[in-house]
Amino acid sequence: MSRLLFLILLVLAARPAAAVTLEMNGAFTQGGIIMGRTDPGTELTLDGKPVRVSPDGIFVLGFGREAEPKAELVARGADGREQRRTLDVAKRDYKIQRIDGLPQKYVAPPADVLARIRRENAEIKRVRQIDTEHAYFAEGFIWPAKGRISGVYGSQRILNGEPKRPHYGVDVAAPAGTPVVAPAGGIVRLAERDLYYTGGTIILDHGHGLTSAFLHMQDVTVKVGQELKRGDPMGTIGSTGRSTGAHLDWRINWFDVRVDAAVLVPPMGE
Numbered sequence: 001m002s003r004l005l006f007l008i009l010l011v012l013a014a015r016p017a018a019a020v021t022l023e024m025n026g027a028f029t030q031g032g033i034i035m036g037r038t039d040p041g042t043e044l045t046l047d048g049k050p051v052r053v054s055p056d057g058i059f060v061l062g063f064g065r066e067a068e069p070k071a072e073l074v075a076r077g078a079d080g081r082e083q084r085r086t087l088d089v090a091k092r093d094y095k096i097q098r099i100d101g102l103p104q105k106y107v108a109p110p111a112d113v114l115a116r117i118r119r120e121n122a123e124i125k126r127v128r129q130i131d132t133e134h135a136y137f138a139e140g141f142i143w144p145a146k147g148r149i150s151g152v153y154g155s156q157r158i159l160n161g162e163p164k165r166p167h168y169g170v171d172v173a174a175p176a177g178t179p180v181v182a183p184a185g186g187i188v189r190l191a192e193r194d195l196y197y198t199g200g201t202i203i204l205d206h207g208h209g210l211t212s213a214f215l216h217m218q219d220v221t222v223k224v225g226q227e228l229k230r231g232d233p234m235g236t237i238g239s240t241g242r243s244t245g246a247h248l249d250w251r252i253n254w255f256d257v258r259v260d261a262a263v264l265v266p267p268m269g270e
């Protein structure tokens with residue numbers, strides 16, 4: 001063995017085992033979305049639930065509306081080394097939003113549409129479980145449409161005086177017909193013109209269980225299975241389904257965890 005090679009081997013052997021790389025970026029709040037990078041081959045869990053890591057070490061995770069103040073991230077390197085990180089998840093205060101004047105059939109749906117609503121919800125639920133290996137989300141997000149913010153994540157909804165489930169989207173109010181573009185790349189998993197509550201609806205799969213939904217659209221110009229690049233047109237803003245005016249409701253899920261789309265984009269400019 002050459003003296004040089006021997007020295008190199010000696011240095012490698014003496015080097016202390018480095019910790020697993022764990023870099024994270026994003027909103028450490030309820031509704032927050034975190035993107036990160038670790039060493040390829042690392043196994044990650046968040047509070048015991050596996051988190052997909054791409055072949056080059058990229059991952060995404062999210063915190064729900066009522067997420068606990070702490071979350072435990074465990075990274076196990078390919079060589080078995082483990083690193084634990086306790087993540088602080090800041091609490092958020094949510095607004096109360098009253099909406100009156102909705103047609104009563106949307107507040108208390110008539111019995112004959114319950115089967116339809118169940119069917120549509122089951123399909124949406126199925127699509128949100130899809131775990132695509134491509135990390136489209138890693139390229140970053142833009143607003144899918146520009147306009148006035150008329151609704152935010154997490155607000156408690158009171159519809160025609162009745163307390164309902166919270167609102168999970170960010171609402172962008174703009175005239176019907178305003179173009180809607182893909183906020184990041186992805187694969188279209190659902191493209192429907194007329195769902196009961198959400199009207200014209202698209203669900204775009206950004207990879208690793210992160211999906212965007214776009215609701216109340218007037219035109220839907222994409223098809224299931226189509227791959228979109230960030231900025232590609234998808235249709236137009238409308239007021240279809242349970243809606244009181246033209247707006248785009250954009251919401252993001254990490255599997256069944258509802259997160260806040262607005263944390264991914266800069267504040268809406270003029």
Ligand SMILES: [Zn+2]
Nearest residue numbers: 151169171249
């Ligand atoms: Zn909305």
